[in-house]
Amino acid sequence: MSDQPTPMMAQYLAIRDANPGALLFYRMGDFYEMFFQDAVEASAALDIALTKRGTHMGEPIPMCGVPVHAAESYLLSLIRKGFRVAIAEQMEDPAEAKKRGSKSVVARDVVRLVTPGTLTEETLLEARRHNFLASFANVRDDSALAWVDISTGEFRVMSCPEPRLAPELARHVPRELLAVEGSRLDDIATEAGAALTELSAGSFDSAAGNRRLCALFHVETLEGFGNFSRSELAAMGAIADYLEMTQKGRMPLLRPPVREEMGGAMQIDAATRRNLELTQALSGGREGSLLAAIDRTVTAGGARLLERRISAPSRDLALIHDRQAAVAHLVNDPRLTADLREALTRAPDMDRALSRLALERGGPRDLGAIRAGLTQGGTIAAMLGDDSIRILADAARDLTGHNELIDLLDEALVAEPPLLARDGGFVAPGYDEDLDETRRLRDEGRGVIARMQADFIAETGVTSLKIKHNNVLGYFIETTSTHAERMLAPPLNERFIHRQTTANQIRFTTVELSELETRILNARDRALEIERGIFSRLARAVLDLAPRIGQAARAMAEIDLTAAFADIACGEAWVRPHVDNSRAFEIKGGRHPVVERALKRKGEAFVANDCALTEGTTPAIWLLTGPNMAGKSTFLRQNALIAILAQAGAFVPASHAHIGVVSQLFSRVGAADDLARGRSTFMVEMVETAAILNQADDHALVILDEIGRGTATWDGLSIAWAVMEHLHAKNRCRALFATHYHEMTSLSARLSGVENATVAVREWEGEVIFLHEVIKGAADRSYGVQVARLAGLPLSVVERAKEILHELENGEREGAGKPVALLDDLPLFRANPAPPPAPRAKPSQVENRLRDLNPDMITAREALDLVYELRALIDSAS
Structure with missing residues (x-):
């Protein structure tokens, strides 16, 4: 047995070796096949049968495959499990290969490398979320981050020192991160949920990157887009190089790059995003997050824009005011808002349709989406009229002026185009005469032959003339020998060509009949060919206007988000916040949007609370005490979320709000360990606290909950005390500091910027009732034992805890000594549970x-x- 692989297997191995690190989908007819280790891994990941095909080096070759028509669902499973997939298609008709000889192999080549950051198919993407591919570059200690969504064309870049990389990745949540080989960014990428792809240093060459970008955007220089640093050019150039490699020359339709300033948005680090559950709940998934609670957008583009605004609230005061003015305009006109939202529900995702068309992965349905989107855009623009609000007026302008393209697509396409161009049937009747005739032949071949037969009878006067068909002659004219004499004589003999004589019949043909036969036999293929040509011309007409269509798509998303903010403001009694450049933070009747939504579902009301951190009139730091379950964490979080919503341009859940622009938002709420890095809960807490103290400026907003609780009482108290002093003296920021260390309440008398607040509770017949009301003053106790009883601790444990607490409190009041000495004098724990309390008397x-x-x-x-x-x-x- 020879160890030489077959020609086909040799081709497979060569293609696989040219695409290392990727599973190879090798097209064989109606299946993508995989062999060797690729087959073993794919069969396990996809739970499909593993078979064998031939041998190699004396061993059976493992094989598995997936149908071409169902490939996208399998691709989605593989991408989600961390695989990359190279798609090798047949580049010629198998019949052509056979002409070259029995041992010839069909030419195949990789047409695309599918990776997490380069998805465009509708079934592989989440419609309401971006799919970012990010790139980080470092050039002589100057670093930059670039990111692109090839499914929408968004392309941005910013200067980004390496310490800021993790927070920025947490903001964008890319699916894939490009970095130079040896970058050691594995942990950062993993924490951000991104697949790390390392490229050679040549991909990050800034000069080569500049050339790639100029070629991509067909310009001589990038200066028209902005002044980019070398590191920014390197980061963007690496993206262009990677797209060239993965898309095999079919570059996506990208917008010109936009340079973002680091100070343009509120800085929110990864821990804060996680603690506040901005776009994803701590339990995983979208439900329970701020995004899920406030998302009332009705278009995919609007939903993606909302996520961007929540992830990066603006610090540009003029922009914030413009966005608020647009929301206020729609709040004051509920009928217009309702009409806009109803019209927007019929607006498809034009951004992603454009991207698929540019990459030649689109179909007639994408052309239909462009037509429907632009048509709805015109309707929406008419609703807005000559609006005086700048954001709405600009959006309305971008939605108009597309009539010529709409008319073209309307004339060319049927009402409901199919998904794939290869299926045909998407061109409207009457658009192309040649196509209409070909379809008529395809669909009405017998009728066409019958009409031609009638014409021949009329022409010859032979009533017995018939047009027939067999597999040898094809279509032919047949008549009796008697009647054939007329057709064999001039002048008809010049038109009717003798083909065959039988015992009783004579058969003829004509040039027209031969041509008609050819056209009927080829009508189906010819119709598909004509439609493919029309599709290409229509797609080119759309892509020629891609920049304006992209503007229309962005305008639609802006209107959708504005109307969504107006809808929730009206429905939930949210108010327009006053945002300025001061350090004010005054909230009256503030509410937590996520918690309030959950309570409403249960038919319960949320208790609203005030918060005033304005330095100069009231303290800038509140020290918040009170028991667990009373609502301290909710109060802390709701004020942070109100700041985010205000700077995102939305109204806020409060009866009044005055907020000075927040430059940075920090949250240290909740407890979690990081066992993978060897960090305990306390260590994670200290790392996050250190980040806050080292970075927060005087325009930051900081919320801290239970600093120091992960260690011994006196250690924890000492740390919490020192943190509070640092916030007050060094950071001088606005802060909410929740603690169980009641000893810290004395700081309000020593630090001018600190004031005590507590969450009110009431006791009734041994029960603790949480009022969820934040009031001025300090708590006198933590009610921890009562909360433990509510949690279901055994009664004996609860009673024992009460005894110990009583002895400790008495000893402290009487100066009896250290807690250890007091505990030594306690009687031993009783194994038998304490008798249950006497039953409560029946109501009178x-x-x-x-x-x-x-x-x-x-x-x-x-x-x-x-x-x-x-x-x-x-x-x-x-």
Whole structure:
């Protein structure tokens, strides 16, 4: 047995070796096949059968495959599991290969490398989220981050020192991160949820990057787009190089790069995003996040824009005011808002349709999406009219002026185009005469032959003439020998060509019949060929206008988001915040949008609270005490979320809000370890706290919860105390500091910028009732034992905890010594549980009568009668 691979297997191995690190989908007819280790890995990942095909080096060759028509679903599974896939297609008709000889192999080549950051197919993407490919470059200690979504064309870059890389990746959540070989960014990429792809240093060459970008955008210089540093050119150039490699020369339709300034958006680090659950809940998934609670957009583009605004609230005061003005305009016109939202529901995703067309992965349905989107755009622009609000006026302008393209697509396309161009049937009747005739031949071949037969009878006068068909002659004219004499004589013999004579019949053909036969036999293929040509021309017409269509898509998203903000403001009684450049932070009646939404679903009301951190009139730091479950964490988070919403241009869940622009937002809330890096819960807490103290400026907003709780009591108190002093003296920022260390409340008398606040509770018959109301002052106790009982701890444990707490509190008041000495004197724990408390007395008749009463529904006379009635009940009971 020879160890030499077959020609086909040799071709497979050569293609696979040319695309290392990727599974190879090798096209064989109607299947993509995989062999060797690729087959073993793919069969396990996709849960499909692993078979064998031939041998290599004396061993059976593992093989598995997936149908071409269902390939996208398998690709999605592989991408989600971290694989990259190279798609090798047949580059010629197998019949052509056979002409070259029996051992010839069909020519194949990789047409695309599918990676997490380069997806464009509708089934592989989340419609309401971006799919970013990011790139990080470092040139002589100057670093930059670039990111692109090839499914929408968005392309941006910013200067980004390496310490800022993790927060920026947390903001954009790219699916894939490009970095130079040996970059050691594995941990950062993993934390951001991105697949790390390392490229050679040549991909990050800034000069080569400049040339690639100029070629990509067909310009002589990039100066028209901005002044980019060498590191920014390197980061963008690496993206262009990677797209050239993965798309095999079919470059996506990218917008010119936009340079972002680092100070343009509120800085929010990864820990804060996670703690505040901005776009993803701590439990995983979108539900339970701020994004899910406030998303009332009705288009995919609007949803993606909302996520960007929440992830990067603006610090540009003029832009914030413009966005608020647009929302206010729609809040004041509910009918217009409702009409806009209804019209927007019929607007498709033009950005992604454009991208697929540019990459030659689009179909007739994408052309239909462009037509429908531009048509709806015109309707929406007419609704807005000559709006005086700048953002809405600009959007309306971008939605107009597309009539010529709309008319072209309307004339050319059927009402509901199919998904794939190869299926045909998408060109409207009457658009192309040649196509209409070809379709008529394809669909009505018999009728066409019958009409031609009638024409021949009329022409010859031979009523017995018939047009017939067989597999040898094809279509032919047949008549009896008697009648054939007329057709064999001039002048008909010049038109009717003799083909065959049988015993009783003579057969003829004509030039027209031969041509018609050819056209009928080829009608199906010819119709598809004509439609493919029309599709190419229509796609080119769309792509020639891609920049204007992209502007229209962005305008649609802007209107959708503005209307969504207006809808939630009206529906949830949100107010327009006053945002300025001061350090004010005054919230009245503030609410947590996520918690309030959850309570509403259960039919419960949210308790609103005020917060005032304005330095100069009231302290800039609130020290918040109170028991667990009372709502401290909710209060901390809701104020941070209100700041985010305000700077995103939305109204906020409050009755009044005055917010000085927040430059940085930091949150240290919640507890979690990081075992993979060997960090305990306390270590994670300290690392996050250190980041805050080292970075927060005087326009930052900081929320801290239970600093120091992960270590011994006195250690924790000392750390919390020192952190508070640092925030007050060094950072001088606005802050909410929640703690269980009641000793810290004395700081309010020593630090001018600190004021005590607490969450109110009430005790009733041994029960603790959480009022969820934040008031001025300090808590006198933590109610930890009561909360433990509510959590379901065994009664014996709860009673024992009460004993220990009682002894410790008495000893502290009486100066009895250290806690350890006090605990040594306690009696031992009793194994038998304490007797249950005596059952509560049944309610009296007076209580029952009052419980059934609605004070708002009785008159003064009835109230007086009730007093006599209650007095009688008391007398009868005694």
